[in-house]
Amino acid sequence: MHEQSKEFELTAEEAAALDEIAGALGRFGQERGNLIPILQMVQERLSYLPPRAIELVASHLGMAPCEVYGVATFYNQFRFHPPGRYRIKVCLGTACHVKGGDIILENFERKLGIRDGETTPDREFSIERVACVGCCALAPVTVINETVHGHTAPSKVEGLLLGFQIERERKEREDKKHADGESQDH
Amino acid sequence: MATIYIDDKAVEATPGDSLLSVCLKNGIYVPHLCYLEELKETPASCRLCFVEVEGEPAPVTACTTMVREDLRVRTDTPEVRRLQRAALRLLLSVHRVDCGRCPANKHCDLQRIAALLGTGLKPKNLALLLREPQVVRVHPLFDYYPNRCVLCGRCVRLCRERHAMPLLTFADRGFSTTVTFYGQGNSEEIPCADCRACVKACPVAALWPRDSDAPVPGGEEEPSPNTAGSDPAEAGP
Amino acid sequence: MPTGNPKTIDQAFKDLREEARTRWEELRQTPGPKFRLGLATCGIASGALNTKVALEETLAERGIMAQIRTVGCMGHCYAEPLLVVENPGFPPLLYHQVSPGKAKMIVRSFLEGGDPLFEHVLGAMEENDMIPWIMDFPRFSNEVRVITALCGVVDPEEISDYIALGGYAALARALESEPEDLIRAVEEAGLRGRGGAGFPTGKKWRLCAQAAGKRKVVICNADEGDPGAYMDRTLLESNPHQVLEGMAICARAVGARRGIVYVRAEYPLAVRLITTAVQQAEKLGLLGESILGGDFSFHVQVFRGSGAFVCGEETALLRSIEGKRGMPRHRPPFPVQEGLEGLPTVINNVKTLASVPPIVEKGPKWFRGVGTPRSPGTAVFSVVGDVVHPGLVEIPMGTTLRSLIFDVCGGIPRRKSFKAVQIGGPSGGCLPEDFLDTPIDFDSLVEAGAMMGSGGMVVMDEDACMVDVARYFLDFTQKESCGKCTFCRIGTRQILEILERMTRGEGREEDLGLLETLADVVRRGSLCGLGKTAPNPVLTSLRYFREEYEAHVREKRCPSGTCRALTAFYIDLDLCARGCDACVGCCPVEAIFTTLNRKKGIDQTLCVKCGECVAACPEEYNAVKKVSPPHLAPIVERPPVQET
Incomplete structure (x- = not known):
């Protein structure tokens, strides 16, 4: 149950995004038919729906916050926890299931030490199981952020995660170099 | 007016009215949970008010059947009873049977339906699937008991009918569907103390005014003498 | 606004078509080699974007002027990324699995060296004396393309491609026909809804046309939720205009001014392409206010479904557009009588709508010439x-x-x-x-x-394993049940409990009967189509594969070795090669150990039964075996850890 879960603190970026959302709401009419498009817009900017965003949306549409919450929790798309920076979505459509998609899911869970629906404490990775993403001929499929990875064998899981780690370390190095470079300029 | 026949008894009814309403007004009890006379729209979700209508290949729900001239209805055929028993057992498979400590005891619709269908209150060979927690304390005045709730939605529909800003709603989906008072914190700002429509309409006491002295259901405590088996009318709102 | 005699609809359309044809001819006449690359989701997932980059880079590097067009899906997902190469002097050739490396190779060997690399060619797109024609292969020759005729041919982001190849002609004709004639044509064609149940489309249109009220709505249902199905997505990604044209014709027939394409948000590319398509059609006056200058107006918006399988059900779909929980309601009233916001509404599947332009264009008789009498097309x-x-x-x-x-x-x-x-x-x-x-x-x-x-x-x-397949589908419907009615909400869950029990080896003798009883009442008692059909995977597998259920329940055995709780892997020591370590490295849980004679054994307490070791074991040994029930696996002791 979502309401029992602990509320995540908003980061500074998220708080700023929330202000922007308040402005963006003006582009939408106040008819109830706009509810789902609005929630989609909010989630695109915040990547989840924190309670404050739900209140904002409710007041824009003149609805009770609980009604907005009731609608949002009906749909798979909406999240109530912040996802990881790398969102791992393991497809468990029929074709992926037949080709061992659940084994792929387990591998991610094991490697990251979290269960599906959870986010690693450093907010780097989150794992979700998703219904068919429609790339059945490439089964089993994993979607990480917006990239589709086809034919993901269990042994490929480690490679994928390692790739992200290397990418992250390289970025950190570059940021550091960049920062060092700047400090030298001054 | 139209004449219809319910279990061979001729009944006068207004065309367009719901058959379930006509049955109930004429003293013919058809099991039901989600239907409410005072609300026009019926969700037809509890799937209990099945009847057989002449000309229909399979039982239909009485709440969605409209009165028309010469409608011939049977309320107690074996097929109707089979479906009703199946629905009741499914509801009981997610129900914590603890009547002794439940304020709805003796006024509970599940008890009434079980008595009519002769099923008892056990889900038979279905697995008992209960939820955690036993009681949800989010609303300042009312508690919600998920393992009593039959999700008939009377509370949700009544609240929507009475208040421009409803205070409770369904949340989540499928087997996890629940009734929630999301976002209600302050008892001063909400009309609930005076309304109580949701509590009064609940057929199974899944919504009940908080009584901090009452034992938490599912807790280890023995039933206290002043709540166990007592008349809910006295303890009621 | 121009004054004088307004152009007729016919003339307005002819002008558009002339322009599109000219542009298409120019594309065709451009000298030099031409490429056509499939860039639908399947292609992209197979790396087609990298292929495109490699192709562009290599061409630039080599100073070759070539035309690259991106198209949608040709349907051959097994061979993605797919590339058609037109090299002057050769017939157009279809290449399969074109990796970036292969793209480079094609440029160097084929464009520069004149060697078409036959081993990478799937076939020629035209009949010729040199290279086998694709139509000589059964994968191509058995197909009859009506709905997907232009998929993989037109650029989905270029409306003019579609118009040049005959698109929107049916709409132009429909605008000058009586609505009644359009409905009759669809009725006579015998078109049935491609969304599943096969309801006669013409009848649906007629009911909506006859329904009271002036405001009506047409909805294209692209909430394709069946796991394992992606036809609708592909169509929207490959030729969205044929769908829009079908919608507009439907709107003309029933008298609707408002249209909605309801497409899953999980299909971002389809969402983007259909949105672009709507904009392009509006710009050319093929959608929007007074289409082709006539008095018919039809406005289309794209609505993104938020991920609820049940929203494929008509009444649930409507509720979600209205901003509510997508819970189906009792029918009647049907959406054609009371649909979106109470207005009469036609809801048709993507493929149904895409079938409409060819019917209007070529006539019902032609359509009936394909398929069977009761299911034409x-x-x-x-x-x-x-x-x-x-x-x-x-x-x-x-x-x-x-x-x-x-x-x-x-x-x-x-x-x-x-x-x-x-x-x-x-x-x-x-x-x-x-x-x-x-x-x-x-x-x-x-x-x-x-x-x-x-x-x-x-x-x-x-x-x-058929029990596992049934379990998979019930797990799906159970998760996707809206939760409104008792039978679907709790019944599907109880069925799933039993199936899970069976796949864990905990099935009881009475479970088979219980499963049948539950499946039957859920089918009869549920409110909407989702619940009524949810037991089908169980009922059919019980009917046709009962012995598999019995093996699970009575022998705790999974005949196909799928159910992991009922199987075990072991290494056949007679086949295992001494000193080979192929399986050790691939095991994700370090369950494989080396025996005293340097062969391998599996620690059954650690094994997660992923099967990686089976794949890793060299074919010539083939030493990893799977057995069910698991106690049949011979026990191999892990040697004590040796102190060094």
């Missing part, structure tokens, strides 16, 4: 699972399952045998070998216990 299937050539296939109705699976899709790979085909997704059923000669049409499939569904087909070989 074609069926689009996504055939996936254990087939050699998975992908999207459009075949005439009446084709047998055998022909589709074995002739068109190449049969079962790895010399395994066919076991079952799942048709119709969570609402359908699994049919065994005895049903392979069933013709594919709405009625025959229902008779066999499956249903057409929206066109997802999963083929399973001997390694599939």
Whole structure:
């Protein structure tokens, strides 16, 4: 149950995004038919729906916050926890299931030490199981952020995660170099 | 007016009215949970008010059947009873049977339906699937008991009918569907103390005014003498 | 506004078409080599974007002027990324699995060296004396393309491609026809809804046209939720205009001014392409206010479905557009009487609407010439699972399952045998070998216990476990149940409990009967189509594969070795090669150890049964074996850790 879960603190970026959302709401009419498009817009900017965003949306549409919450929790798309920076979505459509998609899911869970629906404490990775993403001929499929990875064998899981780690370390190095470079300029 | 026949008894009814309403007004009890006379729209979700209508290949729900001239209805055929028993057992498979400590005891619709269908209150060979927690304390005045709730939605529909800003709603989906008072914190700002429509309409006491002295259901405590088996009318709102 | 005599609709359209044809001819006449690359989701997932970059870079590097057009999906998912190369002096050639490296090679060897690299060619796109024509292969020649005719040919982001190849002519004609004639044409064509149940489309349109009220709505249902089905997505990504044209014709027929394309948010590319298509059509006056200068207006918006399978059900879909929880309601009233916001509403599937322009253009008689008398036209299937050539296939109705699976899709790979085909997704059923000669049409499939569904087909070989497949589908419907009615909400969950118990080896003798009883009451008692059809996967598999259920319950054995709790892997020490370490490195949980004689053993307490070691064991040893029930696996002790 979502309401029992602990509320995540908003980061500074998220708080700023929330202000922007308040402005963006003006582009939408106040008819109830706009509810789902609005929630989609909010989630695109915040990547989840924190309670404050739900209140904002409710007041824009003149609805009770609980009604907005009731609608949002009906749909798979909406999240109530912040996802990881790398969102791992393991497809468990029929074709992926037949080709061992659940084994792929387990591998991610094991490697990251979290269960599906959870986010690693450093907010780097989150794992979700998703219904068919429609790339059945490439089964089993994993979607990480917006990239589709086809034919993901269990042994490929480690490679994928390692790739992200290397990418992250390289970025950190570059940021550091960049920062060092700047400090030298001054 | 139209004449219809319910279990061979001729009944006068207004065309367009719901058959379930006509049955109930004429003293013919058809099991039901989600239907409410005072609300026009019926969700037809509890799937209990099945009847057989002449000309229909399979039982239909009485709440969605409209009165028309010469409608011939049977309320107690074996097929109707089979479906009703199946629905009741499914509801009981997610129900914590603890009547002794439940304020709805003796006024509970599940008890009434079980008595009519002769099923008892056990889900038979279905697995008992209960939820955690036993009681949800989010609303300042009312508690919600998920393992009593039959999700008939009377509370949700009544609240929507009475208040421009409803205070409770369904949340989540499928087997996890629940009734929630999301976002209600302050008892001063909400009309609930005076309304109580949701509590009064609940057929199974899944919504009940908080009584901090009452034992938490599912807790280890023995039933206290002043709540166990007592008349809910006295303890009621 | 221009004054004087306004152009007639006919003239306005002819002008548009002339312009589009001129542009198309210019494209065709451009000298030099031409490339056509498939860039639908399947292609992109197979790396087609990298291929495109490599192609562009290599061409630039070599100073070759060439035309690269991006198109949608050609349906051959097994061969993605697909590239058509037109090199002057050769027929256009279709290349398969074009990796960036292969793209470079094609540029160097074929464009520069004149060697077409036959080993990478799937076939020629035209008949010629040099290279086999694709139509000589059954994967191509058995198809009849009505709905997907222009998929992979037109650029989905370029409306003018579609117009040049005959698009929107049917709409221009419809605008000058009486609505009644349009409805009659669809009725006479015998078009049935491609969303699953096969309701006559013409009848639906007529009911909506006759419904009271001036404001009406047309909705294109692209909430394709069946796991294993992606026909609708592909169509929107490859030729969105044919769908829009069908919608506009429908709107003209029923008198609607408002249209909505309801497409899953999980299909971002389809969302983007259909949105672009709407904008382009509006810009050319083919949608929007006073279409082609006439008095008919039709405004289309794109609505993104938020991920609820049940929203494929009409009444639930409407509620979600209205900003509510997508819970179905009792019918009647039907949406054609009281639909979106109470207005009469036609809801048609993507493929149904895409069938409309060809019917208007070529006539009902032509349409009836394809398919069977009761199910005219074609069926689009996504055939996936254990087939050699998975992908999207459009075949005439009446084709047998055998022909589709074995002739068109190449049969079962790895010399395994066919076991079952799942048709119709969570609402359908699994049919065994005895049903392979069933013709594919709405009625025959229902008779066999499956249903057409929206066109997802999963083929399973001997390694599939039917109990597990039933469990998979019930897990799906149970999760996707809206939770409104008792039978679907709790009944599907109780069915799942039993199936899970069976796959864990905890099934009881009475479970088989209980399963049948529950499946029956859920089917009869549920409120909407989702619940009513949810037990189908269980009922069909119980009917056709009962012995598998019995093996699970009575012997705690999974005959196909799928259910992990009922199987074990072991290493046959007679086959294992001394000193070989192939399996050790691939085990994700370090369950494989070395025995005292330097062979390998599996620690059953650690093994997660992922099967990686089976794949890793070199073919010449083939030493990893799977058994069910698990106690049949010989016990190999892990040697004590040696102090060094």
